[in-house]
Amino acid sequence: MDYATFKRTAPALGGLRTREGAGPWPVRRRLGRLARAAGPYLAATLLVLVTGVVVHALAPIAWVPHISVLFLGCVLAAAVPWGVGPSLLAVLLAMAASAFFFFPPIHSFMVDHPQDLVDLSAFGILAIVLSQQTARIRRQAAEARTRERRISDLYAFSRRIAGLVDREELGHAILDGLRSTFGSPLALIKLTEDGDRYVIKDPGAATTPVILAAADRMLENGPSVHELVEEGDVARHLYPLRTGERAVAVLVAPDASTAESVARSGLDVSALLDHAAVAIELGRLARSLEAARVQARADELREVLVNSVSHDLKTPLTSIIGSVTALKEFWQRYDETVRIDLVDTIYEEAIRLGHVVGNALDLARLRSGEMTVRREATEMADVVNAAIADVSRVAPGRTIDVDMPDDLPMLEIDPFLAERALVQILENATKYSPAETPVTVVARSTASAVTVEVSDAGIGFAPEEAVQVFERFYRGAGDDSATAGAGLGLTIARAFVGANGGTIEAASPGRGRGATFRVAYPVSASVSERGVA
Amino acid sequence: MSSEPNAIVLVVDDEPQIRRFLKAGLSAHGYGVVEAPTGEAALKLATTTRPDLVVLDLGLPDMEGFHVIAGLREWSSVPIVVLTVRGREVDKVRALDGGVDDYVTKPFGMAELLARIGALLRRSRPAKSATTFTVGGLEVDLERRLVRVDGTERRLSRKQYDLLRLLVRDAGKVVTQQHLLRELWGPANSEDVQYLRIFMRKLRLAIEPDPTRPTYLVTELGVGYRLRTQDQLPEPA
Structure with missing residues (x-):
């Protein structure tokens, strides 16, 4: 320098x-x-x-x-x-x-x-x-x-600044290290990966438009010399932090009181600044590597979704088209039993297809953020009954035991969101448990909430998976890929319950030992049995 | 399920596939089917063919289904069944309050639609002189204001009876909660759904075998209530 x-x-x-x-x-x-x-x-x-x-x-x-x-x-x-x-x-x-x-x-x-x-x-x-x-x-x-x-x-x-990846943390560590040489307050002006300006400064450090403009010039042209910026009766020294030909940041130091000490220490100053510049560059590299990793994971997830959804769409469609073409071409050859069997297949698969599409629509609503919550006085019993009626169409013949007192407090919630959430939970329970085992629904009231617990005797999950089960595309370790469903059901359920002011949690005594999903909606104080004979 | 012979059904839907399967299904049950792909065509056909019932898709390309409902209701009380999609419950309420008689949510089964159509056509025939309504073990004597379940008389409060009577009057159809509130408590209270819920709870306690899982008085979530008719009862398990 x-x-x-x-x-x-x-x-x-x-x-x-x-x-x-x-x-x-x-x-x-x-x-x-x-x-x-x-x-x-x-x-x-x-x-x-x-x-x-x-x-x-x-x-x-x-x-x-x-x-x-x-x-x-x-x-x-x-x-x-x-x-x-x-x-x-x-x-x-x-x-x-x-x-x-x-x-x-x-x-x-x-x-x-x-x-x-x-x-x-x-x-x-x-x-x-x-x-x-x-x-x-x-x-x-x-x-x-x-x-x-x-x-x-x-x-x-x-050593202090090496290995720091977080932009903020690194910036402050650099300022801490430079303060004894350059005085305080200091400010560090960097460019982000997107080309935006990013300023880290000590309390009291001023970064006026004039200083910022000078820093921009430095970052753009990468001059090797330091610059004095005078504004009124205040002067600031701007030092470029360079790696090779490029300025990666600009240090703004207070005026001349420290300029002497900087001049005295000669080469040491440039060594300090070079180290800081290298650390900034390394941090930037580390961050872009991390971003690339995240992107790769997102791509992976998208692929899983596409595979999963296309699997869920293709399987019922294949059954339907197969059955229909069989009926169409060989109607005369089949006896009554075969025809009824094929028609039943078409019906069940069509219903399943409808649910896949319904889930995709629910997900689209979630993503677009256009989910409106329309609260009204709601009986949990009505929600449970509607959800069971809906699920029974996809899983006909499946036993769902209900235990529900007839004096549950009224809730102030959106009944449809509550029903859709419960349908997802029930479907999940029927999907991941043997067909001959019952699914039970138990509704209760506590001092401040109405809870609904859905339990199954299915594959369950390990205790550490209790949160993950709600993650998008998460399928338990015990899941076989043949099970229909894009791994979105519980994510949808959690989002709907949350939007409706409720909470949802999952529990399982362990893999292979069943699972319980518990939804709780708070009982609003305004909804009470007031003045009704 | 008995069809109403020679009844004409106007099917209004812009999707040819839906019209096609509705025509096939309805014809097989002895109905005459007239098709309209647009709202404008529907209003024209309704005046020329005088259908006995209209099946109307709410999502039409040229005009909103609600305008078709309003257009029909200007001069006709023909029963209307609308086809809606899930998640548009507001549309259902609006259609019901606009004079529609019932709705079916897409995707729906033919049996479901035929049941609704059958119920509406039976109702729209000259009123029977019967003064009792019976479904399963429930018997409502409208003349003597008596309610029996499995032969045993149940005592209802005045409001509970009024609520039941309103549903009996439109048995088999969805009655919106706003309509019930207006009828029972007057227009000022039409927003206080909670009153209605509480009365319904008491009414169910009085007449349902299992009040938490009602057989007769079923809830149409967020829309209203339906008093099932005999052919709407679930098959005994």
């Missing part, structure tokens, strides 16, 4: 400084900064002075022959923690102190002996070289430390 463009921001930086200096706090901050900068020089000075004074004071007791060795120590001591400036000051002070305290004439900066002058010069050169070298080593160590920290920061950042 080319940070030369920061030059363009210089006037803005100046302006911001001015604004910052308006209050009392910045003044104090500047004094603090001054104190921090002056400290090492003061310390170096003290170090040399104290050494000089102590050695001078001790001179009558213990004469130190080579004072310059001690002063070299001082220079070293200043160079290691404080760097080149304070240590050079220490060199100058040490030379002055040597001349003043130790080289005759004492207590004068004059130096009498040429030999002392050579000593002093040698000390000065040696001390300066030492100070430079020490400072260089110190700087390198500091740089190594910083590099290490930055690499570990980067590593932590990329």
Whole structure:
């Protein structure tokens, strides 16, 4: 990334400084900064002075022959923690102190002996070289430390955002990782898979139309440089997040207060942004893979539906056409029994066909959302009787036992939806249980609802399938494909019961042990036996 | 099931296949059949052929079946049976309130249609002087306002009896709940279906062998009630 463009921001930086200096706090901050900068020089000075004074004071007791060795120590001591400036000051002070305290004439900066002058010069050169070298080593160590920290920061950042697929989650993780470098509040502007703009931002981050327009330009043209957007007296920095030639997102950072830190950290910034860009691209890829999987599943379901419905339509049609052509061509040859048998087949299969078509229509109503619910005072007994009458036409001769008290509370529901739902449940029960076993219907009233339970002695289902049985096209593990029905009946039932304000649930003690479907409609408070003799 | 000889039935349906099978089925039972593919043709044919009964599909291409009903009812009280589809219960109520005598939901069996037609034709003949109505074990003596079940007299409240009487008057036909409400409680209460449900529950308790699974007074879900006639009773299991 080319940070030369920061030059363009210089006037803005100046302006911001001015604004910052308006209050009392910045003044104090500047004094603090001054104190921090002056400290090492003061310390170096003290170090040399104290050494000089102590050695001078001790001179009558213990004469130190080579004072310059001690002063070299001082220079070293200043160079290691404080760097080149304070240590050079220490060199100058040490030379002055040597001349003043130790080289005759004492207590004068004059130096009498040429030999002392050579000593002093040698000390000065040696001390300066030492100070430079020490400072260089110190700087390198500091740089190594910083590099290490930055690499570990980067590593932590990329670990935090790697593997996040959810757009929102990933966006916030990226913002969290970038905030320490770019300041806050931040905003991230991305393009969705459909080309819409998608913005994730910290609280308080402004994404004005001007910023959005600039971001759009960036996303479109994929420039490699960052851009400053000024709007009134607010400036925002826009950084492109790029993978290869393409900008996948734009980071909106606050104005110049952080621009300096961004500039200082140099290459690390582009590494951070590149990592974020890669994570965004990976997330996008993961999402499109997921979408492809979902699409594949939908295609699979559609195929199942088409197969199932065409099976349900073709089977009765085949029987009907077969029987009819037989009757038409061989009428004379067949005796009464055969004719009646064929005609019965035609009748039963035609009724079955009618039900398949009816289900398809119910499903179409569900899908188009044109299902209107017309509530009226309804006796559950009427609904149950109508449903049983209907089912008896498809499953003639099937025993359906009914247990229904004659004082069930009145309901305020749509009787047809309730009846259609119950028909689906009854059909399901007759379909998945042996013909010789009875299906039972038990209606009861509880404190707040009227319940209808339909039980069969059929194939049942495993406890974990209790919710799945209502899913579209779901057929139990124990189902053989010869059973007619597109696996839509219970889905229709659930939708109709739900639209009617009721609930439906399924229970089974296990595979092969029968099933119970329980529908409950709430008893509305408004429907009570008021004022009727 | 006895057919009414020489009766003319006007079949109004735009689907030729349906007209064809209705014609075959009705002719086999001794009815004369006149066909009309459109509402306009139906209204014309009705004036020229003077049918004894009309079978009318509500879903016609040229005009709504309701307009045909209204057109016929302007000058004729000929019995009308409409053919409707499932899920259009509102249409049934509207047709019944518009003067239609009965309906059959598609797909329907020939036997079902013949039973409705037979019942309507018998009713439309000059009124019998009989003052008692009998179906199964139920006997209603309209003159003496007595109700017996299996020979035993049942006491009904005045409103219960009124309700039964209304259904007896149109026995075999669906009577809409709105019609019953209007007749029993006046036009102001025609929306309060709940009253009717409660009275029907009490009436069934009084005369039905199993009130939760009625034999005589059957509910046409969301439309109304029908008092079955003898030939509408289910065959004993």
